[in-house]
Amino acid sequence: MIDPVLPVKRANQLRTVRPVKTDQPVTHEVRPVRRAIRNLDWDLLWEKFGIATILVVVWILAAIGTPRFAIPDNLSSVLRQSAFVGVASVGMTIAIIAGTFDLSVGSAQALSAWTAVTIAPHIGVLPAFIAAVAVGGIVGLLNGALVVLVRIPAFIATLGTMFLVSGLTFILTNGQTARFNGKDFVWWGNGLMGNIPVPFILFLFCAAIGAFTLHRTSFGRYVFTIGSNVKAAHVAGVPVNRTIFLVFVVVGLFTGLGAALLGSRLYSAGPGLEPGFELNVIATVVLGGTRLAGGRGSMFGTVAAAILFATLSNVLNLNHVDAFVQRVAVGLVLLLALSVEGVRQRLVERWNRSQRPGS
Amino acid sequence: MKQSPRVLTILLTICALLLAVPADAAPAKKKIGFSVYDMQYGFFQDMEKGTKEAAEAAGFDYVLVDQKSSESTMVSATQDLLDQGISALIISPFKPDALGPIVDAAKAKKIPVVIDDIGGGGTDYDVIVISDNEKGGVIAADHIDSVLKQKSSASKKVASISCEPSAVYAARRNTGFEQRIKELGYQVVASLSANSKQEEGYKVAKDILSAHPDVAAIFCGNDPMAVGAAQAVADSGKSGVKDIYIVGFNGDEIALQAIKAGQLGATIQQVPKEMGKMTVDLASTLIKGDKVKYSNPANREVYVPVKLITAADVNALLKK
Numbered sequence: 001m002i003d004p005v006l007p008v009k010r011a012n013q014l015r016t017v018r019p020v021k022t023d024q025p026v027t028h029e030v031r032p033v034r035r036a037i038r039n040l041d042w043d044l045l046w047e048k049f050g051i052a053t054i055l056v057v058v059w060i061l062a063a064i065g066t067p068r069f070a071i072p073d074n075l076s077s078v079l080r081q082s083a084f085v086g087v088a089s090v091g092m093t094i095a096i097i098a099g100t101f102d103l104s105v106g107s108a109q110a111l112s113a114w115t116a117v118t119i120a121p122h123i124g125v126l127p128a129f130i131a132a133v134a135v136g137g138i139v140g141l142l143n144g145a146l147v148v149l150v151r152i153p154a155f156i157a158t159l160g161t162m163f164l165v166s167g168l169t170f171i172l173t174n175g176q177t178a179r180f181n182g183k184d185f186v187w188w189g190n191g192l193m194g195n196i197p198v199p200f201i202l203f204l205f206c207a208a209i210g211a212f213t214l215h216r217t218s219f220g221r222y223v224f225t226i227g228s229n230v231k232a233a234h235v236a237g238v239p240v241n242r243t244i245f246l247v248f249v250v251v252g253l254f255t256g257l258g259a260a261l262l263g264s265r266l267y268s269a270g271p272g273l274e275p276g277f278e279l280n281v282i283a284t285v286v287l288g289g290t291r292l293a294g295g296r297g298s299m300f301g302t303v304a305a306a307i308l309f310a311t312l313s314n315v316l317n318l319n320h321v322d323a324f325v326q327r328v329a330v331g332l333v334l335l336l337a338l339s340v341e342g343v344r345q346r347l348v349e350r351w352n353r354s355q356r357p358g359s
Numbered sequence: 360m361k362q363s364p365r366v367l368t369i370l371l372t373i374c375a376l377l378l379a380v381p382a383d384a385a386p387a388k389k390k391i392g393f394s395v396y397d398m399q400y401g402f403f404q405d406m407e408k409g410t411k412e413a414a415e416a417a418g419f420d421y422v423l424v425d426q427k428s429s430e431s432t433m434v435s436a437t438q439d440l441l442d443q444g445i446s447a448l449i450i451s452p453f454k455p456d457a458l459g460p461i462v463d464a465a466k467a468k469k470i471p472v473v474i475d476d477i478g479g480g481g482t483d484y485d486v487i488v489i490s491d492n493e494k495g496g497v498i499a500a501d502h503i504d505s506v507l508k509q510k511s512s513a514s515k516k517v518a519s520i521s522c523e524p525s526a527v528y529a530a531r532r533n534t535g536f537e538q539r540i541k542e543l544g545y546q547v548v549a550s551l552s553a554n555s556k557q558e559e560g561y562k563v564a565k566d567i568l569s570a571h572p573d574v575a576a577i578f579c580g581n582d583p584m585a586v587g588a589a590q591a592v593a594d595s596g597k598s599g600v601k602d603i604y605i606v607g608f609n610g611d612e613i614a615l616q617a618i619k620a621g622q623l624g625a626t627i628q629q630v631p632k633e634m635g636k637m638t639v640d641l642a643s644t645l646i647k648g649d650k651v652k653y654s655n656p657a658n659r660e661v662y663v664p665v666k667l668i669t670a671a672d673v674n675a676l677l678k679k
Contacts, residue, residue, distance in 0.1 A: 068443050068444065073442045074439075074442040077435070077438050077439060077442055081435045081438075177430075177454055177456035177457070178456075179456045179459070179480070179481075181459045186459070186460065189460075190460055190463075190464075262431065265434065266430055266431065266434055266457040266460060267456075267457065267459030267460050268457045268459065270430070270454070270456065273430060273431060274429055274430070274431040274432075275428070275429050277431075313435070313436075314439055317436055317439040317440070318443060320422055322425075323398055323424075323425030323427055324398075
């Protein structure tokens, strides 16, 4: 992946005039305010809560500008819709923080969802969910083995499993969609607890587990360390191979759970369930503020980003925006968010440089 | 992440506040929602045009969502339609198998569901609109009969090539054709499937030609197979119009081009625009609470007429 910091650095070297100083000379009155602001870690605040703030702003604007947005049914739909990409994004957040990623989640999703829908009528809902999660886990094991043991780069290894698993799904399903509308089964994807959709509650639960794993376990510390600098992690005695292997399994497990929920939501599942799912998942994680280069990221941002994407598509639908324009809009939001990220990094660097002589 | 629970609480509180906002006042005009399969395809663009024009002419507000050939988007986008307070839902489903949650959600809101083509997925929809496939087969048989009568040398042997067996609606085309052509005194020497595909249509037609070199006409369940069959006839040094008369089904661009080039006799055109118009008529009947007149009450089907397209019509169609 391209390191976004490099072009920013180059741009800073080329720049000779600092616009902050040219349009507003520093006066004595501003200094105390600046000092107060300096005490806050804006960088960290933005990284953690930036996308959540944008989400809140978007919700307020949508509620004002779109007549039928802020009604319980619609908000439930938005939250429900965020869950299916969201659950898989929890695993992907961990993978991307560890400096790797997984392109096979779309194929794994189709196979897991099909497994759940096919066997749920025969062996019950809970075993079907467990089987779907297990199928995801097996795909994860395969990815982990290819990356860690066979030493194939993650991009190629997971691209390979993507084709392999999707082909396998077509063979197993014979191209046909499985269907099951048992009440106990479809409740997981369609049910409500109060006004809150069941899959969204499960999504928050998964995100909480993900955040706990990242911040309160040694596995989580290893993930951050490996993502920041894999060589240093090796030297520091971090079990790099074991951790990366586990990361792929974790991605698979979350993907499997999300898939079972989607199968339940659709009362059905077949090959080619959601085209471009893996890219939606990666886009969600990146929009949530996790660095594609690894080492930094937040589960909270991923949750906010998943809701933001679901909100965007809902608001565009409510405003009858043409499907092709919708694609453009999603692309623009992603580019805009990442541009803000780039600009922010540049500002942080400039800020740090301006700090150095003073302090 | 230490601060995140607090911010999460704030976020959830805002959500709760937003949830508490009451629904807006009922709109003055009734709204019809159409969830389309994929606007990338000409067939659905025509269908959408017919639906939109009819809805606006009947005084409805009209809203559209696009499923973009994804079953997940089909369900989420259609859910967005249902949440907007529509009075009737029209849907041409990308995957009929995933119609379950949509029809259930619509029924819970007492919104009637009109399905436009593809299939009903075994759900509790109110009505499904499809082309009159069987009648199309009958029209093809009558047309072939009238063409062959003008040729003194033509045999009384014809062949029928069908789509894949799982395409139940398309199978009716060949059923209608075969019944009618037998009534007219012809012999169906071969009735085979070419799985809707052009290359298989070519192969199957080659086999038919070698087994029955004197076959006078071939009817195909869709246009790609008809174009494939026409190529097979041309490869054996004959004409798909003068020697062995070939008729397709759909009115696809490739078939119109082949008819224009004199390689294919005719096609039976489906009229998606008329189908769209029909769905709006049915939706408005259902909104009023009136009973629908089904063409086939057992499966809640309503048929839309199809058209015969020959060399005389193609120029006008290709200009569009």
